[in-house]
Amino acid sequence: MxxxxxxxxxxxxxxxxxxxxxxxCDIEIVELLTPAYDVERFGIVxxxxxxxxxxxxxxxxxxxxxxxxxxxxxxxxxxxCVVVCVGSCALAQGVFADGYHVGHPVDEVIRSVDPEAIIAxxxxxxxxxxxxxxGVVKVWQKLAELGRARPAPAVxxxxxxxxx
Amino acid sequence: MSPETTTAVEVxxxxxxxxxxxxxxxxxxxxxxxxxxARRQAMYRVPREGFVALLRELIETFGGRLATVTGVDVxxxxxxxxxxxxxxxxxxxxxxxxxxxxxDQMESITPWLPGAEFIEREIHDLLGVDFPGHPRMxxxxxxxxxxxxxxxxxxxxxxxxARPPSVEET
Numbered sequence: 001m002x003x004x005x006x007x008x009x010x011x012x013x014x015x016x017x018x019x020x021x022x023x024x025c026d027i028e029i030v031e032l033l034t035p036a037y038d039v040e041r042f043g044i045v046x047x048x049x050x051x052x053x054x055x056x057x058x059x060x061x062x063x064x065x066x067x068x069x070x071x072x073x074x075x076x077x078x079x080x081c082v083v084v085c086v087g088s089c090a091l092a093q094g095v096f097a098d099g100y101h102v103g104h105p106v107d108e109v110i111r112s113v114d115p116e117a118i119i120a121x122x123x124x125x126x127x128x129x130x131x132x133x134x135g136v137v138k139v140w141q142k143l144a145e146l147g148r149a150r151p152a153p154a155v156x157x158x159x160x161x162x163x164x
Numbered sequence: 165m166s167p168e169t170t171t172a173v174e175v176x177x178x179x180x181x182x183x184x185x186x187x188x189x190x191x192x193x194x195x196x197x198x199x200x201x202a203r204r205q206a207m208y209r210v211p212r213e214g215f216v217a218l219l220r221e222l223i224e225t226f227g228g229r230l231a232t233v234t235g236v237d238v239x240x241x242x243x244x245x246x247x248x249x250x251x252x253x254x255x256x257x258x259x260x261x262x263x264x265x266x267x268d269q270m271e272s273i274t275p276w277l278p279g280a281e282f283i284e285r286e287i288h289d290l291l292g293v294d295f296p297g298h299p300r301m302x303x304x305x306x307x308x309x310x311x312x313x314x315x316x317x318x319x320x321x322x323x324x325x326a327r328p329p330s331v332e333e334t
Contacts, residue, residue, distance in 0.1 A: 064307035068334045100316040100323060101307065104331045112331045 005080060005143045008054050011043030012136065014084075015053035015077065019070050019106070021060030024126040025087040029057065037129045044136065050076040055139070058106050061089035061096040067103035074113050082118045082139050083110050086132060088125045118142065176255065178204040183253035187226060194218045196259070205256040207245075212261050216271050219259070222248055223277070230277060231256070235287040237319045242268050242293055263293065272297035290317040309334075 018026055032039045033046065047053055050073050062070055074081070083106075088094035090106045103109070110117045120142075122135035175181045188198075194215075196208040210218070222228040227250060234245040241264040248257045263270060272295035274281045284295045285304040292315040295301065303310070314326045328334075 064309060064328050064334075067328075067331075071334065098323065100321070100326060103328050103334070108331050109334075 005146055008080065008082065008143050009140055011045065012082075013045055013047045013052050013054045014057050015047055015050045015055070015073070016057045016059070017050075017070060017073050019058060019060045019066035019090075020063040021087065021089060025059040025090075028126040028129055028132070029059070029086070032129045032132055037133065039133065039136075042133075042136075050074075051078065053077050053081065055082040055084055055136075057084050057086060058090050059086045061093045061099075062103045062106050062109055063101050064103045065101075067109055070106070070109050071113050074110055074117075079114075080118070082120065082143070083107075084120045084122060084132075084135055084139065086122045086127055086135075088123060091121050091123055094125065118146075174201070176201045176204055176206055179255040180253035183250065184255055187222075187250070187253075187255070187257065190221070190226075191218075191257070191259075199260070204254050205258060207258045207260060210259045210261055212263070212270075215259070215261055216273060219246060219248070219273065220276065222257070226250060227252065228257070230273075230280060233280065233283045233287065235291045235293060235317070237291060237317060238262075241265050242291055244270060244287070244293070268293040270295055274298050289315075291315055292318065 016026070016029060031037060032044075050056065056074060056077055058070070060066075074083070085091055085106050089096060093099075093102055093105055096102050104112075107119050107121075110119060118139070120135050120139045122132050124131055127135075175184050191198075191208055191210070195211040199207045199209055201207070219230075223230060228248040229251060231247040231249050234247065236243045236245070241262055244261045244263065246259045246261070248259065249255075250257070261270070268291070270293055272280075272284055274284055274295070275297055281298070281300065282304060284298055285301060287293050288295060288298075288301060289304050289306050292313075306316070309329060311326055315321060316326065
Protein backbone atom coordinates (compact mmCIF):
# COMPACT_ATOMS: atom_id res chain seq x y z
CA MET A 1 0.00 0.00 0.00
CA UNK A 2 2.77 2.41 0.91
CA UNK A 3 4.06 2.96 -2.61
CA UNK A 4 0.53 3.65 -3.78
CA UNK A 5 0.17 6.28 -1.08
CA UNK A 6 3.59 7.57 -2.08
CA UNK A 7 2.30 8.19 -5.62
CA UNK A 8 -0.29 10.56 -4.18
CA UNK A 9 2.52 12.77 -2.85
CA UNK A 10 3.34 13.93 -6.36
CA UNK A 11 0.88 15.51 -8.76
CA UNK A 12 -2.55 15.32 -7.13
CA UNK A 13 -5.44 15.00 -9.57
CA UNK A 14 -8.56 16.46 -8.02
CA UNK A 15 -12.19 15.89 -8.91
CA UNK A 16 -14.51 18.55 -7.56
CA UNK A 17 -17.94 17.39 -6.38
CA UNK A 18 -20.54 19.98 -5.45
CA UNK A 19 -23.19 18.15 -3.44
CA UNK A 20 -25.33 21.14 -2.52
CA UNK A 21 -23.03 24.11 -1.99
CA UNK A 22 -24.11 27.72 -2.37
CA UNK A 23 -21.22 28.21 -4.85
CA UNK A 24 -19.15 30.33 -2.49
CA CYS A 25 -16.70 27.50 -1.76
CA ASP A 26 -16.61 26.73 -5.48
CA ILE A 27 -15.63 30.30 -6.27
CA GLU A 28 -12.78 30.04 -3.76
CA ILE A 29 -11.66 26.84 -5.47
CA VAL A 30 -11.60 28.66 -8.78
CA GLU A 31 -9.48 31.28 -7.02
CA LEU A 32 -7.00 28.50 -6.22
CA LEU A 33 -6.55 27.82 -9.91
CA THR A 34 -6.15 31.39 -11.05
CA PRO A 35 -2.70 33.06 -11.20
CA ALA A 36 -2.97 34.52 -7.68
CA TYR A 37 -2.51 31.09 -6.05
CA ASP A 38 -1.98 28.84 -9.08
CA VAL A 39 -1.90 25.45 -7.36
CA GLU A 40 -0.90 23.83 -10.61
CA ARG A 41 2.69 24.74 -9.74
CA PHE A 42 2.37 22.12 -6.95
CA GLY A 43 1.01 19.64 -9.47
CA ILE A 44 -2.59 19.94 -8.30
CA VAL A 45 -4.87 19.71 -11.34
CA UNK A 46 -8.65 19.59 -11.62
CA UNK A 47 -9.81 16.67 -13.73
CA UNK A 48 -13.16 16.09 -15.38
CA UNK A 49 -13.80 12.53 -14.29
CA UNK A 50 -13.67 10.73 -10.93
CA UNK A 51 -11.89 7.87 -12.73
CA UNK A 52 -8.84 10.09 -13.10
CA UNK A 53 -8.95 11.49 -9.57
CA UNK A 54 -6.55 10.98 -6.68
CA UNK A 55 -8.59 13.27 -4.47
CA UNK A 56 -12.28 14.05 -4.18
CA UNK A 57 -12.91 17.68 -3.26
CA UNK A 58 -16.39 17.87 -1.74
CA UNK A 59 -18.23 21.15 -1.16
CA UNK A 60 -21.70 21.71 0.19
CA UNK A 61 -24.12 20.17 2.63
CA UNK A 62 -24.90 16.70 1.31
CA UNK A 63 -28.55 16.88 0.24
CA UNK A 64 -30.85 13.87 0.17
CA UNK A 65 -30.79 13.88 -3.59
CA UNK A 66 -26.99 14.09 -3.77
CA UNK A 67 -26.23 11.43 -1.15
CA UNK A 68 -26.42 8.32 -3.39
CA UNK A 69 -24.59 10.25 -6.12
CA UNK A 70 -21.74 11.14 -3.76
CA UNK A 71 -21.40 7.47 -2.82
CA UNK A 72 -21.30 6.53 -6.48
CA UNK A 73 -18.63 9.18 -7.11
CA UNK A 74 -16.46 7.81 -4.32
CA UNK A 75 -16.87 4.26 -5.62
CA UNK A 76 -15.87 5.45 -9.10
CA UNK A 77 -12.54 6.90 -7.98
CA UNK A 78 -9.34 4.87 -8.20
CA UNK A 79 -8.20 3.83 -4.71
CA UNK A 80 -6.48 5.04 -2.67
CA CYS A 81 -8.43 8.26 -2.88
CA VAL A 82 -8.25 11.13 -0.44
CA VAL A 83 -11.44 13.04 0.38
CA VAL A 84 -11.16 16.74 1.17
CA CYS A 85 -14.28 18.30 2.71
CA VAL A 86 -14.27 22.04 2.05
CA GLY A 87 -16.43 24.49 3.98
CA SER A 88 -18.64 24.42 7.05
CA CYS A 89 -21.49 22.70 5.21
CA ALA A 90 -19.39 19.73 4.13
CA LEU A 91 -17.90 19.46 7.62
CA ALA A 92 -20.98 19.56 9.84
CA GLN A 93 -23.88 20.69 7.64
CA GLY A 94 -23.45 24.29 8.79
CA VAL A 95 -26.62 26.34 9.05
CA PHE A 96 -28.55 23.69 7.10
CA ALA A 97 -28.29 21.03 9.81
CA ASP A 98 -31.79 19.64 10.54
CA GLY A 99 -33.20 21.03 7.30
CA TYR A 100 -35.79 18.91 5.51
CA HIS A 101 -33.67 18.55 2.39
CA VAL A 102 -30.47 17.48 4.15
CA GLY A 103 -29.10 13.95 4.17
CA HIS A 104 -26.10 12.91 6.26
CA PRO A 105 -22.75 14.67 6.82
CA VAL A 106 -20.28 14.11 4.00
CA ASP A 107 -17.79 12.14 6.11
CA GLU A 108 -20.51 9.74 7.31
CA VAL A 109 -21.57 9.13 3.73
CA ILE A 110 -17.99 8.43 2.63
CA ARG A 111 -17.32 6.18 5.64
CA SER A 112 -20.44 4.15 4.90
CA VAL A 113 -18.79 3.22 1.60
CA ASP A 114 -15.23 2.89 2.86
CA PRO A 115 -14.62 2.94 6.65
CA GLU A 116 -10.88 3.33 6.02
CA ALA A 117 -11.19 6.46 3.87
CA ILE A 118 -8.70 9.26 4.44
CA ILE A 119 -10.76 12.42 4.98
CA ALA A 120 -9.37 15.93 5.40
CA UNK A 121 -11.46 18.82 6.71
CA UNK A 122 -11.03 22.45 5.70
CA UNK A 123 -13.31 24.66 7.84
CA UNK A 124 -14.54 28.10 6.87
CA UNK A 125 -17.49 29.74 5.17
CA UNK A 126 -15.95 29.83 2.64
CA UNK A 127 -12.41 28.75 3.56
CA UNK A 128 -9.61 30.99 2.31
CA UNK A 129 -7.56 29.56 -0.55
CA UNK A 130 -4.59 29.50 1.85
CA UNK A 131 -6.60 27.25 4.15
CA UNK A 132 -7.30 24.87 1.30
CA UNK A 133 -3.61 24.72 0.40
CA UNK A 134 -2.86 24.04 4.08
CA GLY A 135 -5.44 21.24 3.97
CA VAL A 136 -3.68 19.62 1.04
CA VAL A 137 -0.30 19.99 2.76
CA LYS A 138 -1.71 18.23 5.82
CA VAL A 139 -3.02 15.46 3.58
CA TRP A 140 0.47 15.06 2.16
CA GLN A 141 1.99 14.96 5.64
CA LYS A 142 -0.53 12.34 6.71
CA LEU A 143 0.17 10.26 3.63
CA ALA A 144 3.89 10.40 4.37
CA GLU A 145 3.16 9.18 7.90
CA LEU A 146 0.99 6.33 6.67
CA GLY A 147 3.56 5.48 4.02
CA ARG A 148 6.27 5.15 6.68
CA ALA A 149 4.07 3.09 8.98
CA ARG A 150 3.42 0.43 6.35
CA PRO A 151 5.90 -2.13 5.02
CA ALA A 152 8.13 -1.19 2.13
CA PRO A 153 7.05 -2.27 -1.36
CA ALA A 154 7.84 -5.89 -2.19
CA VAL A 155 9.33 -4.99 -5.54
CA UNK A 156 12.26 -2.58 -5.25
CA UNK A 157 12.87 -0.31 -8.22
CA UNK A 158 15.67 -1.64 -10.39
CA UNK A 159 19.00 0.11 -9.92
CA UNK A 160 21.57 0.81 -12.58
CA UNK A 161 19.34 0.34 -15.59
CA UNK A 162 20.36 2.53 -18.47
CA UNK A 163 17.69 4.87 -19.65
CA UNK A 164 19.04 5.16 -23.16
CA MET B 165 -50.20 51.82 6.68
CA SER B 166 -53.66 50.60 7.64
CA PRO B 167 -56.03 48.94 5.13
CA GLU B 168 -58.30 52.05 5.32
CA THR B 169 -55.93 54.02 3.10
CA THR B 170 -57.62 52.47 0.04
CA THR B 171 -60.19 55.22 -0.30
CA ALA B 172 -57.74 58.08 -0.45
CA VAL B 173 -55.78 57.26 -3.59
CA GLU B 174 -52.17 58.06 -2.99
CA VAL B 175 -49.56 57.19 -5.53
CA UNK B 176 -46.54 55.24 -4.24
CA UNK B 177 -43.35 57.27 -4.47
CA UNK B 178 -41.37 56.86 -7.64
CA UNK B 179 -44.29 55.50 -9.68
CA UNK B 180 -45.79 56.95 -12.83
CA UNK B 181 -48.96 58.66 -11.55
CA UNK B 182 -51.18 58.36 -14.60
CA UNK B 183 -50.44 54.67 -15.08
CA UNK B 184 -50.91 53.91 -11.42
CA UNK B 185 -54.36 55.54 -11.24
CA UNK B 186 -55.49 53.62 -14.30
CA UNK B 187 -54.18 50.35 -12.89
CA UNK B 188 -55.65 50.93 -9.44
CA UNK B 189 -59.02 51.72 -11.00
CA UNK B 190 -58.95 48.37 -12.82
CA UNK B 191 -57.90 46.49 -9.69
CA UNK B 192 -60.62 48.08 -7.55
CA UNK B 193 -63.18 47.19 -10.24
CA UNK B 194 -62.05 43.56 -9.82
CA UNK B 195 -62.67 43.82 -6.07
CA UNK B 196 -59.08 44.33 -4.98
CA UNK B 197 -58.36 46.05 -1.66
CA UNK B 198 -55.06 47.81 -1.12
CA UNK B 199 -53.48 46.57 2.11
CA UNK B 200 -50.30 48.57 2.17
CA UNK B 201 -47.99 50.51 -0.08
CA ALA B 202 -44.34 51.38 -0.11
CA ARG B 203 -41.93 53.01 -2.51
CA ARG B 204 -42.74 51.73 -6.02
CA GLN B 205 -44.96 48.90 -4.82
CA ALA B 206 -48.26 48.03 -3.20
CA MET B 207 -49.97 44.95 -1.79
CA TYR B 208 -53.56 44.12 -2.78
CA ARG B 209 -55.93 41.49 -1.48
CA VAL B 210 -57.78 40.17 -4.51
CA PRO B 211 -60.87 37.92 -4.58
CA ARG B 212 -60.27 34.51 -6.04
CA GLU B 213 -63.13 34.64 -8.55
CA GLY B 214 -61.99 35.95 -11.90
CA PHE B 215 -58.43 36.41 -10.70
CA VAL B 216 -56.78 34.53 -13.55
CA ALA B 217 -58.62 36.66 -16.13
CA LEU B 218 -57.51 39.78 -14.25
CA LEU B 219 -53.91 38.61 -14.17
CA ARG B 220 -53.99 37.89 -17.88
CA GLU B 221 -55.32 41.37 -18.57
CA LEU B 222 -52.61 42.96 -16.42
CA ILE B 223 -49.94 41.10 -18.34
CA GLU B 224 -51.32 41.38 -21.85
CA THR B 225 -52.99 44.81 -21.79
CA PHE B 226 -51.13 46.70 -19.07
CA GLY B 227 -47.71 45.34 -20.06
CA GLY B 228 -47.03 43.65 -16.74
CA ARG B 229 -44.43 40.98 -16.13
CA LEU B 230 -44.97 38.14 -13.65
CA ALA B 231 -41.84 38.27 -11.47
CA THR B 232 -42.73 35.29 -9.33
CA VAL B 233 -45.40 33.73 -7.17
CA THR B 234 -45.02 33.32 -3.42
CA GLY B 235 -46.87 30.73 -1.37
CA VAL B 236 -47.42 31.10 2.37
CA ASP B 237 -49.20 28.78 4.77
CA VAL B 238 -51.30 31.10 6.96
CA UNK B 239 -53.85 30.50 9.70
CA UNK B 240 -56.90 30.62 7.40
CA UNK B 241 -55.48 28.53 4.58
CA UNK B 242 -52.82 29.07 1.98
CA UNK B 243 -51.94 32.43 0.47
CA UNK B 244 -50.56 32.91 -3.01
CA UNK B 245 -48.95 36.25 -3.81
CA UNK B 246 -48.52 37.06 -7.49
CA UNK B 247 -45.84 39.70 -7.98
CA UNK B 248 -46.50 41.61 -11.17
CA UNK B 249 -43.94 44.21 -12.26
CA UNK B 250 -44.75 47.14 -14.52
CA UNK B 251 -41.23 48.12 -15.41
CA UNK B 252 -41.94 51.17 -17.54
CA UNK B 253 -44.13 52.72 -14.83
CA UNK B 254 -41.68 51.61 -12.11
CA UNK B 255 -44.34 49.81 -10.09
CA UNK B 256 -44.83 46.34 -8.62
CA UNK B 257 -48.30 45.08 -7.74
CA UNK B 258 -48.36 42.25 -5.21
CA UNK B 259 -51.69 40.46 -5.58
CA UNK B 260 -52.62 38.29 -2.63
CA UNK B 261 -55.13 35.47 -2.99
CA UNK B 262 -56.36 33.39 -0.09
CA UNK B 263 -57.14 29.73 -0.71
CA UNK B 264 -59.30 29.02 2.33
CA UNK B 265 -59.01 25.93 4.52
CA UNK B 266 -57.60 22.83 2.95
CA UNK B 267 -59.12 23.54 -0.49
CA ASP B 268 -55.69 24.17 -1.91
CA GLN B 269 -56.55 24.61 -5.57
CA MET B 270 -55.70 27.40 -7.95
CA GLU B 271 -56.22 27.44 -11.68
CA SER B 272 -52.90 27.02 -13.48
CA ILE B 273 -51.60 29.92 -15.54
CA THR B 274 -48.93 27.85 -17.28
CA PRO B 275 -51.03 27.12 -20.42
CA TRP B 276 -50.79 30.80 -21.46
CA LEU B 277 -47.70 31.81 -19.44
CA PRO B 278 -45.08 29.05 -19.86
CA GLY B 279 -42.64 30.82 -17.52
CA ALA B 280 -44.88 29.95 -14.57
CA GLU B 281 -44.35 26.21 -15.01
CA PHE B 282 -41.51 25.78 -12.50
CA ILE B 283 -43.03 28.28 -10.06
CA GLU B 284 -46.27 26.31 -9.84
CA ARG B 285 -44.46 22.99 -9.65
CA GLU B 286 -42.31 24.24 -6.77
CA ILE B 287 -45.32 25.56 -4.86
CA HIS B 288 -47.02 22.20 -5.41
CA ASP B 289 -43.94 20.40 -4.04
CA LEU B 290 -43.45 22.52 -0.96
CA LEU B 291 -47.00 23.57 0.00
CA GLY B 292 -49.24 21.00 -1.66
CA VAL B 293 -51.29 23.49 -3.68
CA ASP B 294 -52.93 21.86 -6.69
CA PHE B 295 -52.86 23.64 -10.03
CA PRO B 296 -55.57 22.08 -12.27
CA GLY B 297 -54.70 22.55 -15.92
CA HIS B 298 -50.94 22.40 -15.41
CA PRO B 299 -49.42 20.43 -18.32
CA ARG B 300 -46.56 18.77 -16.41
CA MET B 301 -47.21 18.58 -12.70
CA UNK B 302 -44.25 16.50 -11.56
CA UNK B 303 -41.79 16.69 -8.70
CA UNK B 304 -39.34 19.56 -9.10
CA UNK B 305 -37.31 20.49 -6.00
CA UNK B 306 -37.78 17.65 -3.51
CA UNK B 307 -35.56 14.57 -3.62
CA UNK B 308 -36.70 11.40 -5.40
CA UNK B 309 -37.13 9.47 -2.14
CA UNK B 310 -39.40 12.10 -0.55
CA UNK B 311 -42.70 10.55 0.67
CA UNK B 312 -45.90 11.45 -1.18
CA UNK B 313 -48.27 13.86 0.52
CA UNK B 314 -45.71 15.42 2.89
CA UNK B 315 -45.19 19.14 2.30
CA UNK B 316 -42.17 20.64 4.08
CA UNK B 317 -43.23 24.31 4.10
CA UNK B 318 -46.63 23.68 5.69
CA UNK B 319 -46.92 24.73 9.28
CA UNK B 320 -47.92 21.23 10.41
CA UNK B 321 -44.77 19.66 8.94
CA UNK B 322 -42.66 17.63 11.32
CA UNK B 323 -39.28 16.29 10.31
CA UNK B 324 -40.31 12.86 11.60
CA UNK B 325 -42.78 12.61 8.70
CA ALA B 326 -39.96 12.60 6.20
CA ARG B 327 -36.90 11.09 7.81
CA PRO B 328 -34.13 10.47 5.31
CA PRO B 329 -33.19 6.79 4.95
CA SER B 330 -30.16 5.72 6.98
CA VAL B 331 -26.78 6.33 5.44
CA GLU B 332 -26.34 2.63 4.60
CA GLU B 333 -29.61 2.46 2.65
CA THR B 334 -29.08 5.22 0.13
